[in-house]
Amino acid sequence: MATAKALPLTQTSIGQKALVALTGVILYGFAFVHAVGNLQVFLGEEHYNAYAEMLQSMPKVVWATRVILLGSLVTHIALVLRILGRAREARPGRYRVDAPIANEQGILQRYARQTMILSGLIVFAYLAFHLVHLTIGVAPGLFFHRGLAYQNLVYGMREPWVAGVYLFANLLLGLHLFHGATALFQTLGLKHPQWDGRTKIAALGVVTLIVGANVIIPIACLTRIAGGELPNDPSTILIPDEASEGAED
Numbered sequence: 001m002a003t004a005k006a007l008p009l010t011q012t013s014i015g016q017k018a019l020v021a022l023t024g025v026i027l028y029g030f031a032f033v034h035a036v037g038n039l040q041v042f043l044g045e046e047h048y049n050a051y052a053e054m055l056q057s058m059p060k061v062v063w064a065t066r067v068i069l070l071g072s073l074v075t076h077i078a079l080v081l082r083i084l085g086r087a088r089e090a091r092p093g094r095y096r097v098d099a100p101i102a103n104e105q106g107i108l109q110r111y112a113r114q115t116m117i118l119s120g121l122i123v124f125a126y127l128a129f130h131l132v133h134l135t136i137g138v139a140p141g142l143f144f145h146r147g148l149a150y151q152n153l154v155y156g157m158r159e160p161w162v163a164g165v166y167l168f169a170n171l172l173l174g175l176h177l178f179h180g181a182t183a184l185f186q187t188l189g190l191k192h193p194q195w196d197g198r199t200k201i202a203a204l205g206v207v208t209l210i211v212g213a214n215v216i217i218p219i220a221c222l223t224r225i226a227g228g229e230l231p232n233d234p235s236t237i238l239i240p241d242e243a244s245e246g247a248e249d
Contacts, residue, residue, distance in 0.1 A: 154227030
């Protein structure tokens with residue numbers, strides 16, 4: 001009698017959805033922690049730079065986190081595309097959705113579901129820009145110096161087009177996270193008429209907190225509420241290396 005061979009987790013629809021949910025939770029957690037961490041810009045230059053320096057003093061933790069996040073992001077995107085591809089192969093045409101069911105979803109949830117792929121691609125491009133801007137520091141025309149995380153953030157966000165990119169992308173990120181959160185509850189078997197309303201409110205609350213934190217920072221920097229003590233011209237900033245050279249002279 002032949003023994004049934006167990007399929008890899010990624011080869012079953014249930015396994016794929018479970019991995020999408022797991023990687024989604026990891027990315028959700030990072031988005032929350034990252035947003036809260038960046039709110040420390042309101043505590044001032046010394047505090048924010050000390051926070052950034054503390055993170056850089058733990059390279060093993062930082063790189064392990066980056067590897068996990070990159071793996072989660074790639075896995076998440078690949079599996080979502082695979083699931084959508086199989087769904088379209090199974091039904092070339094679109095199902096007709098009854099009006100009562102569609103109305104129960106709400107305008108925000110329907111719009112988030114319909115724009116999931118587009119918003120996901122834009123958010124992915126935004127993340128790449130964010131890394132180039134504030135992690136790698138090679139965005140052309142934008143102020144960046146190692147060890148000056150506060151100044152890098154503030155001067156970058158003072159550029160209207162940069163602030164606009166962050167605002168627009170984070171609003172789309174909110175739609176993406178909201179749809180992902182509601183889909184997560186369904187994947188985990190937590191979708192039920194008795195608590196659907198509560199899960200939607202909880203998802204909306206967490207998403208509002210994350211997006212609100214990410215949106216208020218560029219607005220605050222652009223309006224000088226945050227970083228107002230810094231001079232308008234970043235070229236007048238005394239760079240630490242330059243300061244040490246001046247002391248030696």
